[in-house]
Amino acid sequence: MKLISKTLQLLMLCLVVTMVSCKEEYPDLEDGLYAEIVTSKDTMVAKLFYDKVPVTVANFVALAEGNHPMMTDEFKGKPYYDSLTFHRVMDKFMIQGGDHTATGSGNPGYKFTADFDPTLNHDKAGMLSMANSGGFNTNGSQFFITEVPYPSLNAYDNNGDLKPCEQRGVSCHSVFGELVKGIEVQDAISNVTVDPRSKKPLEPVYILKVNIIRKGSAAKSFNAAKVFEAELPNVESEIKQIQEDQKAKIEQERIEIEEKTATASADTKIALDDYATKTTALASGLKKHVLKEGTSAKPKAGDSVRVYYEGYFTDGRLFDTDRIEIAEKYGMFNQRRADANAYGPTKMLVSPNAQMISGFREALASLNIGEKAFFYMPSHLAYGERGNRGIPPNTDLTFIVEMVDVVEKK
Template identity: 50%
Template sequence: MKLLFIALIASLSATSCQDKYPDLQDGLYAEIVTTKGTMVAQLFYDKVPVTVANFVGLAEGTHPQLPDSLKGKPFYNGITFHRVMDKFMIQGGDPTGTGRGSAGYRFHSEFDKDLRHNKPGILSMANSGGLATNGTQFFITEVPYPSLDAFDANGNVKACDQPRVSCHGVFGELVKGIEVQDSISNVKVGTGNKPLEDVIINQVNIIRKGADAKAFDAVKVFTIEEPLLSEKFEALKTEAESRVKEEAKKAAEVFKTENKDLEGELIESPTGLVMILNKAKNGKTPKNTEKVLIHSTGYFVNGDLFYTTQVDVAKKFNQYNENAEKNGAYKPFAMIYNESATLVPGFREAMLKMNVGDKARIFVPSYLGYGPSGRRPRIPPNTNLVFDLELVGIE
C-alpha cells in the first residue's frame, strides 16, 4: 500500500508537471526545482539510454542499484549543489555534500559522438576519472567546455581509460531555466567551491511526453543494458581506430607527394611508417648495446615546427630560446639502439633502420606516435607527425 501510494503521488506530480509545460515537444524531461528557481532539461534517452535510466531511476526512487533504505524515495530531493564554479559548471547529486558521496554503486560511462559539452546548459555525468566511476553526481555547464568530451575535435575517442584524461557522458540539455543555472553559478563559494549558503534541489520531477517517452522503462533499461556498456565503448574505440588509420593513409599519400623530389630511398613499412632514407657511404651500424646520438626535428603535417635539437632550425621558425640553449636543448640526444628505446614506436622503428651518418624524413601516423592521448601541451590526440632525423654518432 505504501509503495502504491508513493507511485500514485509520483504519477500525480508528473501529470501536474506535464500540464505546466504545454509547449514542450514529445520527449523525456527532468524538472529540477531548486531554491534559486526551476530548470527543465531534455533527457537524451534515445542516444544514451543507460545514463538517462540511471538519472530517472534515482529521481523516482526506482533505481535497481539503490539500497533498500533508499528505494521508493526520490533520491535527489533535498540534495545540494555542492560544487559551483562560475564560467564552468554547477555540480550536484551527492547526498553528503562533500563531492565524495554516492548511492553506493558505480557504472560504466556511456557516450554518443553527437553529444558534446558545446554550449551552456549541458547536463552531464560527474565522475572520479576512468570509465567505470559514474554514480549519482551530475553537472550542468555554464559555458562550452570541449575538454570534457570523450571525443576529440575529429570525432575520435580519447584515451578515456588513461589517467588525467577527462571524459564525461552528456545525457541532457536545459531547455528552460538557463538563467537559473547562471544564478547558481554566481553564488559566493568557499573551500572546494562549495556555496557558503546551500543551494538545494527541492525536487526532480520526470516528465514524459509522447508514447516513446512514456514507454521508457528506466529500471529495465539499466538492468539489461548497463552490463553491455563496456562492450559498447570498445566498439566505439574500434570504429575510431579504423577511422584514424584511414585518415593516416591519406596523410601518408600527401607526405609522399610533397616529398617526391627529396633525395633518398622511399620505404613504406607495413606498420604505416613512411620513410625517405638518405644513406651515408660506409655508415657504421651501431650495436644493440650502444647509444646513438640523434639530431631530430619534429613537424606537424602542415609544416609547423613543434620540436628541434638544432639551433638553426629553431631560429628559422622563430622558436629559438636562449635559456633552452644554455640548458643543452640544441644538441643531439643519446638513445639506446634497440627495441627498448624510450621513443614513440614510429620514431624507434625508423631509428633502427638507420646507420651512423644516415639522414631521413619520416611520416609517423598518430597510432605510431602519441596516439589518442597526445602529448600535452603541444601535440593533440591522434596527430600525425613528420620528423627529420640524423644519426650523427655513437656515444
C-alpha cells in the same frame, strides 16, 4: 433541495478536480522526457536525450523516482535527488550536484558504465552531463550543468573517435540532457559565493525536488528501471569492443609508423653518410659540410636568428625537427605542436652563453644568413655521458641547419 444542492456541489468539486488534474504541465514543451529541477534559487527544466543515451538517462530518471534497481536499501523507494545540494559550483564552468554526502565522493551504492553519443557535446551553456572520477565505469548519481562550452569534457575527439577515457587525465563525460528552461537559474547558482578551495557554496543551494515529466506516448512508455537493466550489458559490451578496436588500430598505426620511419631512415642514412665524407673538421671536433651557400652577412654575437633544423642519429633516424614536412615523413608529426604553432623556423640566440648544447652553439656561430649546412657532432659536443630525453649517453649526432634570417630588434 438540500440533497440536490449537495449533489450539485459534489459534481462541481469533481469537475474542478478533473480540470486541475487534466491541466498539462509546461504545455509549450514538445513531446519528450524532461526533468524539472526545483532548487532553492528557482526551477530549471532539462530535456533528457533518452533516445540517444538511454542508460544514462534511465539511471537519472530511476534515481529521481526512487526505483533504481541498483540503489542500496537506504535509498530505495525515495526520490534520491530531493533535498540534496549543489556541492561544487565553479563560475564560468559548471554547477554540480547529486551527492548525498555533499563532499563530491558520495554515490548511491553503485557505479555504472555510461553510454555516449558523438552528437551530444559540452558545446554550450545548459548541458546536463554525468560527473565521474575518470574512466568509463565510475558514474553514479552526480551530475553537472555547464555554464559555458567546455569541449575537453567530451567523450569523443574532433575526429569522431572515442577518447581513451581509461587513461589518467583524460576527461569523458556523458551528456544526457539540456536545459530548455531556467538557464538564468543555472547562472544564478554559478554566481553564488563559494569556498575558494572546495568550491562549495557558503550558503547551501538546495535541489528541493526533481520531477520527471513525460510527454507523448514514447516518453510515457520509457520504464527507466527496466531500460537500465536491459541496456547496461549492451553498453558495457559496446565499450569493450570499441576499446579492443582502438587497441588494434593503435597497434596497426604503430606498425605503419615503424615501417615509415625505417624506410625514411634508410634513405636519410645514405645522404648523411655522403655528407659526412665531405665535411671539414673544426678545432673542437665539430664537422661541417655546406649544403647551400648563404649571403656574406653573418649574425653578430647576441643576435637572435630564425633557423630550420633537423636532428638525426647517425643511422638516419630523426629525433627532432621544426620542419613539418620532415616530421610527417618520419611519422613523428605532433598535432599539439602544430596547434601551438611550434613548427616553422625556430628563434635562437647566437651567443657563447646560449642555453643549448655546445656543438649547436658553435654550429650557429659558423653560419651565414641563408646558409644551410650539415653538421656531424661528436657526443662530447652533444649530450655527452648524460644523454638526454630519447638520446642515449655517448651518442654522436648529426644536424642539418638552415639560418633563415636575423630577427629584427624592436
